[in-house]
Amino acid sequence: xxxxxxxxxxxxxxxxxxxxxxxxxxxxxxxxxxxxxxxxxxxxxxxxxxxxxxxxxxxxxxxxxxxxxxxxxxxxxxxxxxxxxxxxxxxxxxxxxxxxxxxxxxxxxxxxxxxxxxxxxxxxxxxxxxxxxxxxxxxxxxxxxxxxxxxxxxxxxxxxxxxxxxxxxxxxxxxxxxxxxxxxxxxxxxxxxxxxxxxxxxxxxxxxxxxxxxxxxx
Amino acid sequence: xxxxxxxxxxxxxxxxxxxxxxxxxxxxxxxxxxxxxxxxxxxxxxxxxxxxxxxxxxxxxxxxxxxxxxxxxxxxxxxxxxxxxxxxxxxxxxxxxxxxxxxxxxxxxxxxxxxxxxxxxxxxxxxxxxxxxxxxxxxxxxxxxxxxxxxxxxxxxxxxxxxxxxxxxxxxxx
Numbered sequence: 001x002x003x004x005x006x007x008x009x010x011x012x013x014x015x016x017x018x019x020x021x022x023x024x025x026x027x028x029x030x031x032x033x034x035x036x037x038x039x040x041x042x043x044x045x046x047x048x049x050x051x052x053x054x055x056x057x058x059x060x061x062x063x064x065x066x067x068x069x070x071x072x073x074x075x076x077x078x079x080x081x082x083x084x085x086x087x088x089x090x091x092x093x094x095x096x097x098x099x100x101x102x103x104x105x106x107x108x109x110x111x112x113x114x115x116x117x118x119x120x121x122x123x124x125x126x127x128x129x130x131x132x133x134x135x136x137x138x139x140x141x142x143x144x145x146x147x148x149x150x151x152x153x154x155x156x157x158x159x160x161x162x163x164x165x166x167x168x169x170x171x172x173x174x175x176x177x178x179x180x181x182x183x184x185x186x187x188x189x190x191x192x193x194x195x196x197x198x199x200x201x202x203x204x205x206x207x208x209x210x211x212x213x214x215x216x217x218x
Numbered sequence: 219x220x221x222x223x224x225x226x227x228x229x230x231x232x233x234x235x236x237x238x239x240x241x242x243x244x245x246x247x248x249x250x251x252x253x254x255x256x257x258x259x260x261x262x263x264x265x266x267x268x269x270x271x272x273x274x275x276x277x278x279x280x281x282x283x284x285x286x287x288x289x290x291x292x293x294x295x296x297x298x299x300x301x302x303x304x305x306x307x308x309x310x311x312x313x314x315x316x317x318x319x320x321x322x323x324x325x326x327x328x329x330x331x332x333x334x335x336x337x338x339x340x341x342x343x344x345x346x347x348x349x350x351x352x353x354x355x356x357x358x359x360x361x362x363x364x365x366x367x368x369x370x371x372x373x374x375x376x377x378x379x380x381x382x383x384x385x386x387x388x389x390x391x392x
Contacts, residue, residue: 015246015249016246018246018250019249022253022257026253026257029264030260033260033264046352046356046357048356048360049360050270050271050272050273051270052270052271052272052273053268053269053270054268054269054270055271165353167351167353168353169351170348170349170352171299171346171348171350171352171355172348174352175346181276182276182279187277187278188273188275189273189275190271190272190274191356192269192271193271193272193356194269194270195270196360202364203332203364203366204363204366
């Protein structure tokens, strides 16, 4: 039997398959991606079994950081009107340029007397500034002013009031925020949470299962 | 495969120079590199889980005693959220019978109460004190949802109750 010549092994690996996989994954991630919205502070919200998605439109969001600082951000469409209303309440004046700058800034996390300086900063500079949060104490409750402005501006429209608190923030801060809302006759809030599974065998689980069964029967 | 074999039809004579076979194989390594680089970027910039929202409706504050919600003593369970993820609870209107539990065990207490009380009478009063965290409050609200409790309220503890919590905490060395 004649032995075949030993072929010289090529070191060239065929990359086509790997390329296919890479681009398949890439396509998936491009389609599935939703960019993280910029955040003033890193907040880890608690988890809940709620399945309702947090509203992304017409929102007025109050963020509580782990150091109990309060930040607000709101839908871009209402920012200018809200700032005008705040200025009216507090006898402040903002130039049209300031308004434009405010429209582009994402978060408000400074007391009103520092707001002008803050919105005039470049994005890079603003990132380095340590924001001290909006005062919520009873002597100078600026959060109340902001909420009042948002309520005044949104006459007739539905505004989703979101509260996003960090796991380790204190209940008292949350209670102050609620108080500011209550004083403006706002009683419905959405607490932003991470989704968690419903524990099996619990009452809600049984209820949901019964609902599913009912649907199947129909 | 990205390769084609070119077969020459005729036999070459001894004087004919062999033309070098040109490979049509393309080196895909840089393309794969690029692909994975982009994948990495998208993996890091993506948020897969959308945040959910827990609905919370608060009642209007009222000074009028007539408008206040009446709670049956037999159907009430008060949960006070204290420091260090501890819950103090008592049934009825007597804070002196306060007992201690944790967030893991509170479900059994709620369920027991639910089983032994009629649905109309059951009312859970949540009283987070000054040392409770926001997570504690959300956890207990979530617990209400999990156990399908229809009526519950969130109020501040009375000074007397707050003192009792303080004393208990001090006794426990917190």
